[in-house]
Amino acid sequence: MTAKIAVKGVTKIFGRHPRMALDLLKAGHSKDDIFARTGQTVGVHDASLEVETGEIFVVMGLSGSGKSTLVRMLNRLIDPSAGEILIDGRDITRLSRADLTELRRRDLGMVFQSFALMPHLRVWENAAFGLDIAGESLRSRRDKAQTALEAVGLGAYAESWPQELSGGMQQRVGLARALANEPSILLMDEAFSALDPLIRAEMQDELLRLQADRQRTIVFISHDLDEAIRIGDRLAIMEGGRVVQVGRPDEILKNPANDYVRSFFRNIDVTKVLTAGDIARRDQVTLIRHTGEGPRAAVRQLRERDREFGYVQDGRRRFQGVVSVETLLGAIERSNGAATLDEALLPGIDPVPTDLPMEDVLLRIASSPCPLPVVDAQGTYVGAISKTAYLETLGRTR
Amino acid sequence: MDFKLPLGDWAEAAVQFLMDHAQWLFDAIDLAVGAVAGGVQAALTSLPGLVLAGLVVLIGLWRVGWRFALFAALSLLIIAGLGMWTQTVDTLALVLTATTLALTIGIPLGIWAARSDRVDAVVRPALDLMQTMPAFVYLIPAAMLFGLGRVPGVIATIIFSMPPAVRLTSLGIRQVPHPLVEAGLAFGCTPRQLLFKVQIPTALPSIMAGVNQTIMLSLSMVVIASMIGAGGVGNEVLRGIQRLDIALGVEGGLAVVILAILLDRITQSFGTRNPAARPARISWRTVLCRRGVGAVPADAASSRTERVAEAG
Numbered sequence: 001m002t003a004k005i006a007v008k009g010v011t012k013i014f015g016r017h018p019r020m021a022l023d024l025l026k027a028g029h030s031k032d033d034i035f036a037r038t039g040q041t042v043g044v045h046d047a048s049l050e051v052e053t054g055e056i057f058v059v060m061g062l063s064g065s066g067k068s069t070l071v072r073m074l075n076r077l078i079d080p081s082a083g084e085i086l087i088d089g090r091d092i093t094r095l096s097r098a099d100l101t102e103l104r105r106r107d108l109g110m111v112f113q114s115f116a117l118m119p120h121l122r123v124w125e126n127a128a129f130g131l132d133i134a135g136e137s138l139r140s141r142r143d144k145a146q147t148a149l150e151a152v153g154l155g156a157y158a159e160s161w162p163q164e165l166s167g168g169m170q171q172r173v174g175l176a177r178a179l180a181n182e183p184s185i186l187l188m189d190e191a192f193s194a195l196d197p198l199i200r201a202e203m204q205d206e207l208l209r210l211q212a213d214r215q216r217t218i219v220f221i222s223h224d225l226d227e228a229i230r231i232g233d234r235l236a237i238m239e240g241g242r243v244v245q246v247g248r249p250d251e252i253l254k255n256p257a258n259d260y261v262r263s264f265f266r267n268i269d270v271t272k273v274l275t276a277g278d279i280a281r282r283d284q285v286t287l288i289r290h291t292g293e294g295p296r297a298a299v300r301q302l303r304e305r306d307r308e309f310g311y312v313q314d315g316r317r318r319f320q321g322v323v324s325v326e327t328l329l330g331a332i333e334r335s336n337g338a339a340t341l342d343e344a345l346l347p348g349i350d351p352v353p354t355d356l357p358m359e360d361v362l363l364r365i366a367s368s369p370c371p372l373p374v375v376d377a378q379g380t381y382v383g384a385i386s387k388t389a390y391l392e393t394l395g396r397t398r
Numbered sequence: 399m400d401f402k403l404p405l406g407d408w409a410e411a412a413v414q415f416l417m418d419h420a421q422w423l424f425d426a427i428d429l430a431v432g433a434v435a436g437g438v439q440a441a442l443t444s445l446p447g448l449v450l451a452g453l454v455v456l457i458g459l460w461r462v463g464w465r466f467a468l469f470a471a472l473s474l475l476i477i478a479g480l481g482m483w484t485q486t487v488d489t490l491a492l493v494l495t496a497t498t499l500a501l502t503i504g505i506p507l508g509i510w511a512a513r514s515d516r517v518d519a520v521v522r523p524a525l526d527l528m529q530t531m532p533a534f535v536y537l538i539p540a541a542m543l544f545g546l547g548r549v550p551g552v553i554a555t556i557i558f559s560m561p562p563a564v565r566l567t568s569l570g571i572r573q574v575p576h577p578l579v580e581a582g583l584a585f586g587c588t589p590r591q592l593l594f595k596v597q598i599p600t601a602l603p604s605i606m607a608g609v610n611q612t613i614m615l616s617l618s619m620v621v622i623a624s625m626i627g628a629g630g631v632g633n634e635v636l637r638g639i640q641r642l643d644i645a646l647g648v649e650g651g652l653a654v655v656i657l658a659i660l661l662d663r664i665t666q667s668f669g670t671r672n673p674a675a676r677p678a679r680i681s682w683r684t685v686l687c688r689r690g691v692g693a694v695p696a697d698a699a700s701s702r703t704e705r706v707a708e709a710g
Contacts, residue, residue, distance in 0.1 A: 077580055105586035116577035120599040130585040133595065177585075187584075 003050035003086070004185065004217040005074060010047045010083030012069050012241075015040035018081040031240055043069040045241040047083075054215035056207075058228040060264070061238035067221050070238065071187050074219060075108045076100055087185070105134045109178030113190035115170045117162040117177075124149060124158035127176040134181065148176040151210065168199035172206070179210070188220045192227065204231050225268050237261050249273050269359070270393065276361050277354030279393050280374040280383030285310045287341060289320055295328045295339045302328075309370040311381060312341050319381040321345035322370050351375040354382055358393070365390055413539050424543045432549045434499065439491040447483055454660060461667035473656040482631060482653040489620055489630030489657060492548065496555035496616040501609060504560040508567025508608070509593070518568065525561040533558055533622050541626045551628025555619040562611035570604025571597050606669030613661050621654055631657070 013021040021040035024033070031042045044066040051057040061067045072078040073085060076092060084091050087107065095103060109130070117126045125132070128145035136144075149155050152172040162170055171191065178186055192200045208231060211218065222228050228235050229249045236246045237257075245257040253273050256262040287298050287310045302310055302325050310328075312320040323344040331344040351373040352364055365372050371386035416424075442450065451474045459467035477486050511518040536557055540550035574597050582596040598605070624632025631653045638647030 072580075075584055077583055101586045101588060104584060108584070110581070110584040112577050112581060114575070114577045116575070116581040118578065118581075118596065118600065120602065129581075129595075133582075133586050133591055 004053040004088065005051040005219070006084075006086040007047055007049050007070070007074075008084040008086070010070070010073060010080045010085060011045055012043040012066075012073060012078060013040050013081045014043050022082055042241050043078075044073070044080075047238075047241075047243045049236050049243055049246050051217055051219060052234075053217055055233040056211060056218045056220060056231050058220045058222055058232035058235045059238060060222055060225065060228050060235055062223060064240075065238040066241040067223075067238050068189060069241075070243075071189055071219055071221050074185075074187060075104055075110060105130065105181065107183050107185055109181070109183040109186045111171070111174045111178045111186065111188045111191040113193050115162075115167075115174045115194075117170055117173055119161075119163060121162075122158070123154065123160045123162060123165070123173055126162060126173050127158075127180050129177055130181045144180050145176070148180040149173070151179060151213075152176045152206065166199075167195055168203060171195060171203060175203075175207075175210075184217060186216050186218045188218060190221050190223070193222070193224065200227070201230075207231060225264060226272070229268070229273050237264060250275070250278060254278070271359035271362065272357060274358045274393065275354060276352045276356045276358070276372075276374045276385060277376070277382060279358060279361075279389060280354070280385050281389055282383045284371060284384045286381065287312045287323065289314050289341050295323075295332050295341060295344055298323060298341060298344075299325055299328045299332075309346075311373055311384060312345065313381050317381060318379045319351050319373055319375045322349045322373060324370065346370065349373065351381075352385075353377070358390075361385060361390065413542055417543060427553070428544050428549050431495075431499065431552050435492065435495040435548050435552050438495045438498075439488065442487050442491045442494075443484075447478070447487075450487070451478075454664075457664055458660070462663055466663060470660055473660065477653050477656060480649045480653060482634065482649060485629075485631045485634055485650075486653050486657060489617070489632065489654075492552060492555070492620045492623075492628060492630055493613065493616050493657075493661070496552045496559060496620065497609075497613050499552070500556045500560040500612050500616065501563055503556070504563030504608070504612065505567050505605065508564040508605075509571060509598075511564065511568040512571035512597075513593075521564060521568075525564055528557055529561045533619055534625075537623065537626050546627040548628055550626055551620065551623030554623055554626075555616045555628075558619040559612045559616035562615065563605075563608040566608030566611065567601070567605050570601030570608075573604070574600045603669050606665070610662065610665040610669060613665055614658065617654070617658055617661060 011022065011025065013025075015021065015038070017038060017040060020038050021034050021042065024037065025042065025045060029037070031045070035041055047066075047070055049057075059067045059070060069078055073080045074087075074092075076095075080093055083093070085093055087103070092100070092103060118129065121129065124142065124145045127148050128136075128141040131141045131144055146155065146158060149158055152175050154169060154172050154176065157165065157169070162173060165173065171194075174191070178188075192203045195203060204227060207218075220228075220231065232249060234246065234248055235252060237244050237252065237260075239260045245252055245261050247255075250273050252261060253265050253268070253270065256265060285302055285305055285307045287301070289312050298310055302308070308324055310323045312323060314320055320342075323341060324346060327344040327346060328341075331339040335343065346369065349368070349370065350364075352361060352375075354374055354376050361372065365385060365387055371384035371389075373384050374382050376382055445453075451471070454474065455467050455471045458470040477483055507521065511521045533554075536554040537550070540554040544550035544553060578596055578600055579592065582592045587595060620628060620630060621632035621635060624630060624636050631650050634646055634650035635654065637643065638645075638650055
């Protein structure tokens with residue numbers, strides 16, 4: 001996959017003498033130190049990241065961490081002081097005014113936290129705003145605006161005024177405006193942060209649905225980790241103007257780069273991020289079902305390792321079921337020693353897939369008599385989750 | 399101590415200098431303003447009185463509501479009944495001329511001041527000066543440079559009434575919410591598109607408030623300008639004062655107040671953003687609220703009579 005957007009060593013200094021501050025930064029002075037010496041504010045410092053085509057990339061950070069500044073440099077609402085920004089391989093920091101205007105009209109849509117709808121335009125005129133600016137004909141503007149409004153479920157409100165709509169509906173108009181000219185990149189600046197939680201969740205689903213219909217590259221700014229994890233394919237965590245970590249949510253959760261990232265994830269609901277595969281452990285006894293290995297051998301193995309349950313696989317490591325010491329002994333007794341492992345399988349044990357979120361594992365594990373077996377898409381046994389292991393995972397991240 | 403700062407002498411010398419060396423400029427301005435004023439006056443007086451009155455009532459019905467239209471019809475009838483019709487139309491023509499010219503200069507100046515801090519730094523104290531100078535002070539140089547009559551009256555009125563148009567245009571554009579400007583730029587506006595598609599439409603209520611204020615101020619100044627022969631209802635008020643003729647003063651004053659209320663309410667109605675922002679049906683509450691707003695011209699009218707009284 002090629003990078004749609006590549007940010008390389010981008011720095012933004014706010015103030016009149018960025019050069020002075022840049023030199024100090026290079027010499028290794030801190031943000032506070034530079035402000036004290038020169039009065040220049042470091043907005044973003046040496047940020048580098050790549051956004052792949054078609055992914056939802058979430059930039060996370062507390063307020064003041066530089067995430068809004070970073071995203072505004074992608075369409076040059078703010079000009080970077082140093083560094084390169086490549087979109088489709090082209091360095092946009094060197095574009096002329098005319099080329100930049102063209103790029104904004106064709107390739108970049110933006111959605112704002114405060115909606116930023118024009119109060120003097122009707123809903124459809126707002127949705128058609130970018131098309132109007134680009135000089136499209138009235139007929140084409142109307143058609144495309146209507147299509148975009150229908151995509152966000154507001155087809156019936158074309159003639160309304162924005163101030164007649166609720167917050168959630170206004171942001172749908174904002175979304176329609178950004179989608180109307182079908183840009184390949186969508187920049188969303190805390191787009192759902194001003195909405196109440198129910199509407200926010202609804203808009204997140206709406207975004208995922210739109211993304212499923214047609215893949216766009218979305219850079220989404222958020223300070224809400226739950227939101228980031230819900231919609232983000234990958235995250236970048238920013239702290240004090242620096243990008244401190246980039247990765248998939250579960251990667252970052254399992255391997256935080258520093259205490260700041262760890263504290264960020266402290267209050268996160270891990271059961272939404274981690275899956276059965278992430279917490280499955282391979283410390284159970286596995287038994288291979290083939291002709292030579294009977295119930296007696298299985299009982300011996302389990303006793304040797306002081307285990308109650310055994311996880312049965314076939315010759316190709318596919319999961320077959322779970323046996324316990326008790327069921328094995330029962331089978332031996334019934335059949336006078338000629339039993340197979342199959343006769344000793346516990347009834348009603350269904351393995352869970354590796355990608356099942358931890359929150360959905362909870363009920364299954366609660367009702368399971370034994371540690372819950374986990375299998376991958378091919379049915380291969382990858383491990384089991386005990387109640388203890390589940391609770392430990394919850395406890396470790398609190 | 400006999401020393402006196404000869405500021406007045408300097409000002410006189412400056413005006414004299416202008417008269418000696420730039421008379422051609424003032425002649426040109428005289429000609430242009432005279433042509434506009436004459437044109438507007440001719441247009442208004444060429445209409446039969448009934449047509450003009452009907453037009454005002456219809457605009458009131460369209461923009462404000464039937465109650466206001468009824469009020470307009472009655473009050474215009476009163477003006478005619480007082481025998482003040484011709485003078486009132488003359489005053490209206492002066493107001494329209496002065497306002498048009500003041501806005502033609504003031505709104506672009508306001509836009510310029512909003513876009514450049516340097517221009518703003520120059521314009522702001524100039525506006526302060528224009529607004530704090532007593533209105534009569536403009537009359538003297540205007541009369542010296544342009545003689546007596548309609549043109550100096552219009553020019554003094556333009557100077558007196560322009561500041562709110564400049565200020566409120568500049569303020570309105572500077573107060574356009576930053577996210578709207580960002581949205582405009584993010585979708586690829588050129589600077590010109592940003593101005594005409596985002597900033598001016600968003601600032602329109604503020605700009606219209608400036609237009610309204612300019613009209614009200616020019617009405618008050620036009621009355622004062624009758625002292626240098628601008629004509630109109632102001633003449634009647636002035637005659638009333640000079641002769642201590644209470645009857646004439648009250649009649650002229652009433653005509654001014656009526657004109658003020660009509661102009662105020664109609665121009666204010668253009669300041670509301672769009673039909674959604676205006677109530678579809680006029681309730682008693684909104685009528686009362688608007689009465690409250692309508693009190694502004696009445697105040698202006700009373701301070702106006704005070705000023706005229708001082709002059710007498």
